[in-house]
Amino acid sequence: MSKTKELSLLTEALESWKDAREGVLAELKNIPSAHMLFIPSKGARSVAGIVRHIIETSEMWAGELSNPKGDFTRKSFSEFIKEYSCQNLQKCSKQDLVRALKESYKTGAKRIKRTGEIGMFQRIRHFDGCLLYTSDAADEGLGVDLGGRRII
Numbered sequence: 191m192s193k194t195k196e197l198s199l200l201t202e203a204l205e206s207w208k209d210a211r212e213g214v215l216a217e218l219k220n221i222p223s224a225h226m227l228f229i230p231s232k233g234a235r236s237v238a239g240i241v242r243h244i245i246e247t248s249e250m251w252a253g254e255l256s257n258p259k260g261d262f263t264r265k266s267f268s269e270f271i272k273e274y275s276c277q278n279l280q281k282c283s284k285q286d287l288v289r290a291l292k293e294s295y296k297t298g299a300k301r302i303k304r305t306g307e308i309g310m311f312q313r314i315r316h317f318d319g320c321l322l323y324t325s326d327a328a329d330e331g332l333g334v335d336l337g338g339r340r341i342i
Contacts, residue, residue: 200307204299207248211295214244215288223284241287242279245294250274252298256305260314267317 197205218241226238235243253274254260265273279290302310 198307200302200310203310204302207299208295211291214241215291218284218288218291221284226284226287238282238284238287241291242282245279245287245290246271246275248294248298252301255310255314256301258309258312260312262317263315 218237221237227236229236229239250270250273254262254270262270279287282290
């Protein structure tokens, strides 16, 4: 009989985030550096633009979710990105973006781990003004799991 590892909700969320990030990194290996700035159609983002978005939003989410007074209505989305973004990624090479993807995960995971599972179960207001809850959404099977905090 094999033993399965029991994970806390926080550990499970962080492992899922890590797996997703590793998937993005694996896909980036398939894209030549010369194609990073290609925009397939008007209004679309380049691969580099998508990677920058992933880095900036993960820094913003980790920062605000780990803030005891976190409230996504206190600023606009672009103001949050300015507050939490650690670097200017506009003119980065593919290698720099890969490095920043790895670093943003490590930094974000550390912030969330320091906050702890109890801290992640606290309520936080979402961009649209709705409170993020855990137990109600979990009971109903609704929402997006954010390591204990759920967008509902």
